[in-house]
Amino acid sequence: MMTIPLDRIDLHDQRFCISYPLENDLLFASIRRLGVIHPLILLDTTPFVVVTGFKRLIMARRLGFTAIPAILVNLDEKEALLYAIHDNLTRDLNLVERAHAINKILHIGFEAGELHDTMTLLGFQPHSKILMHLAAIASAEETVKGFIVAHNLAMKSTRYLFGFDVEEREAVIHALSRFHVTESMIRETLEMLSLLKVRTGTVPLKDLAEAADGKDLERRLKDRTHPSLSALHRKLQGIRHQAALPPDVDIKVDPFFEKEYIDIRIRAKSNKDVAEAVGKLRTLIDTDLIRSIFDLTKGHIR
Secondary structure, three states, X not given: OEEEEHHHEOOOOOOOOOOOOOOOHHHHHHHHHHXXXXXXXXXXXXXXXXXXXXXXXXXXXXXXXXXXXXXXXXXXXXXXXHHHXXXXXOOOOOHHHHHHHHHHHHHHOOOHHHHHHHHHXXXXXXXXXXXHHHHHHHOOOHHHHXXXXXXXXXXXHHHHHOOOOHHHHHHHHHHHHOOOXXXXXXXXXXXXXXXXXXXXXXXXXXXXXXXXXXXXXXXXHXXXXXXXXXXXXXXXXXXXXXXXXXXXXXXXXXXXXXXXXXXXXXXXXXXXXXXXXXXXXXXXXXXXXXXXXXXXXXXXXX
């Protein structure tokens, strides 16, 4: 191991960089307190080229370091990239990082067998469509890559996202970034937006911009993709509000109204609790509110 002056390292050559994002506040705090513990791996060239340690190098520069510990190696380009990939496998690589790794292998010119082996190593099926999609992720706009990483999107969700053009992607990401959304909510939203684009040729940008929150956006999109189903859900919501069910009583309906039965749940701690719940349900039967729910399961809206 040697101590290498930063001005002898090529700070712009990122041929072997797969890390994303490069900024890391936790690493910054660690290096500020303890310095660089793990040395960089550098190609023994003039100037030196980084194989692994890009984040450490950037943090050291931000902190004003003039030199950094490093190990010099003699590797060809393919060997250096494989070294960088395998070195990073000691942590969980996000989807963008894995896409970067595959994309760099494509550009360096690995043989098909080596490419397939690396794709399998990184958790992908060696298929041409997957390869093309990973290349698209690797070359995507920074906002897109940041969104994928921030929400830990799965491949299926990103496929929907890349079905939109650049302007549409930006609008979708801007809208969803305003809300607290889960990965499953993002996937469902992207699926509905994709369906609307197939049907109409456009994405409802107005709904994206005007939605108050994730639930409001979901409701707006369902009104467009499944208007009849949305009408049934609104009617059910109205019946629930009218019924004023106590917290320990719930009536479940199939979310697609395809099953002609309902589930009634009662949570009780005593005979009295059961009697009160049954009494409430009897009232709902007498006022025809239960019948109204059964009507919805048969697709009727009154």
